[in-house]
Amino acid sequence: MTRTLRYGVVGAGYFGAALAHAIAGLPNAEVTAVFSPRHADELAEQLGCGTTSSVEELTAAKDVDVVVVASPNHAHVKPTLSAARHGKHVFCEKPVALSYHDCDAMIAACTSVGVQFMAGHIMHFMDGVRRVRNVIADGVIGDVILARAARTGWEDAITGPSWKKSREHSGGHLYHHIHELDLVQLVMGQARRVTMSGGNVAHRAAGFGDEDDLLLATLEFDENRFAFIELGSAFRWPEHYVLFQGTLGAVRIDLQNVGVEVRSTSGNWSFPLHRSIEEDAERTREYRASSSGGGVTYGSPSSRPPGWLEGLIEREVAHFHRLVRGGPVPVEFATLSDGSAARASIATADALRLSLQEDRKVSVVEIGG
Ligand SMILES: NC(=O)c1ccc[n+]([C@@H]2O[C@H](COP(=O)([O-])OP(=O)(O)OC[C@H]3O[C@@H](n4cnc5c(N)ncnc54)[C@H](O)[C@@H]3O)[C@@H](O)[C@H]2O)c1
Numbered sequence: 001m002t003r004t005l006r007y008g009v010v011g012a013g014y015f016g017a018a019l020a021h022a023i024a025g026l027p028n029a030e031v032t033a034v035f036s037p038r039h040a041d042e043l044a045e046q047l048g049c050g051t052t053s054s055v056e057e058l059t060a061a062k063d064v065d066v067v068v069v070a071s072p073n074h075a076h077v078k079p080t081l082s083a084a085r086h087g088k089h090v091f092c093e094k095p096v097a098l099s100y101h102d103c104d105a106m107i108a109a110c111t112s113v114g115v116q117f118m119a120g121h122i123m124h125f126m127d128g129v130r131r132v133r134n135v136i137a138d139g140v141i142g143d144v145i146l147a148r149a150a151r152t153g154w155e156d157a158i159t160g161p162s163w164k165k166s167r168e169h170s171g172g173h174l175y176h177h178i179h180e181l182d183l184v185q186l187v188m189g190q191a192r193r194v195t196m197s198g199g200n201v202a203h204r205a206a207g208f209g210d211e212d213d214l215l216l217a218t219l220e221f222d223e224n225r226f227a228f229i230e231l232g233s234a235f236r237w238p239e240h241y242v243l244f245q246g247t248l249g250a251v252r253i254d255l256q257n258v259g260v261e262v263r264s265t266s267g268n269w270s271f272p273l274h275r276s277i278e279e280d281a282e283r284t285r286e287y288r289a290s291s292s293g294g295g296v297t298y299g300s301p302s303s304r305p306p307g308w309l310e311g312l313i314e315r316e317v318a319h320f321h322r323l324v325r326g327g328p329v330p331v332e333f334a335t336l337s338d339g340s341a342a343r344a345s346i347a348t349a350d351a352l353r354l355s356l357q358e359d360r361k362v363s364v365v366e367i368g369g
Helices: 014-024 040-047 055-060 077-085 100-112 127-137 172-176 179-188 277-289 307-324 331-337 340-358
Strands: 005-010 029-035 066-069 089-093 117-120 144-154 193-199 214-221 225-232 234-246 249-254 259-264 267-271
Touching (some): 005 055, 014 029, 014 040, 014 089, 029 055, 077 100, 089 100, 089 307, 100 340, 127 179, 127 249, 127 259, 144 179, 172 225, 172 340, 179 214, 179 225, 179 340, 193 340, 225 234, 277 307
Parallel strands (some): 005 066, 066 089, 144 225
Antiparallel strands (some): 144 234, 214 225, 249 259
């Protein structure tokens, strides 16, 4: 395909704007329309494109071939279903949905009309994560028997908490920060049984949302393998890492003091998480300067992503653009590119939520995953 692909962007805040600018920089791509209750005019002016007055108008537009969904988490379903109805490809930000039911319906709607659906699971594009997957696939750390991950920090009260702090609109830390759960399952496969404890233990006053601020999730996999994930904003000692423990060694992705370290019977070594040591250092500085610890810091419509994140966004949209233009799907991106990684992570998140609600161990098949 040589013709220019025309993109419509739904949601013109922090990430919608970043995605739109990255798309505008791709060869054979242009952003032709923006829909967003706020910030649409600014973004459209920057890109020299039009705005629409509704999601439906954008998805139906003749000069839109692809829809980028970057609205708040609860508002991903409607634009995706509408895009599929009009035969448009979809790139949907994470978490793609706040229930397995919606996620399944969104992917099925796209698949049934033969359009692409890809989730914005951006960690797949980190150079260090790609290397970690190869290290593990090559057997360097043996059989992975345990994954541990944390994305924690502390939040102070803010004036008028954003949608990102509301259970109904973001799904809370479990859904909003789905990246680590997704990465654990990318390496270990679909969790079978899960338990979750926690609640809102330290943020009940005015100035906070209603999300749970301390979540402790345990995942069980086939063949006696396990994972444990800590999430939330009630942690005065912030942590952000993913660690895989194997029978011959271990590999730790540090997203705070940024870098990747391998320790194995065949030796110890390290490599950058991002494209360069400089990008890793940039993120490390950013985390150190953040009052919340970095992992639970949120962008706002008036901010632009840092360089390391902009680079990732560029690689992510370039992959999606190639896919829509009929390019091959590299094996490493197969589950990302057909929606199954998104489906698997939302299934597990739903099972964890049910476990917390009903105070019991939940099998993921109860959800449908
Ligand atoms: N992949 C990542 O690393 C990453 C990082 C940040 C955000 N995100 C995701 O991007 C999405 C947007 O987050 P953000 O940080 O840009 O939020 P934001 O608050 O900065 O912007 C949200 C935008 O959506 C618009 N909006 C509100 N309701 C809408 C609706 N019903 N339909 C369409 N637009 C609506 C708002 O006017 C605003 O312009 C979320 O799903 C978030 O999880 C992903």
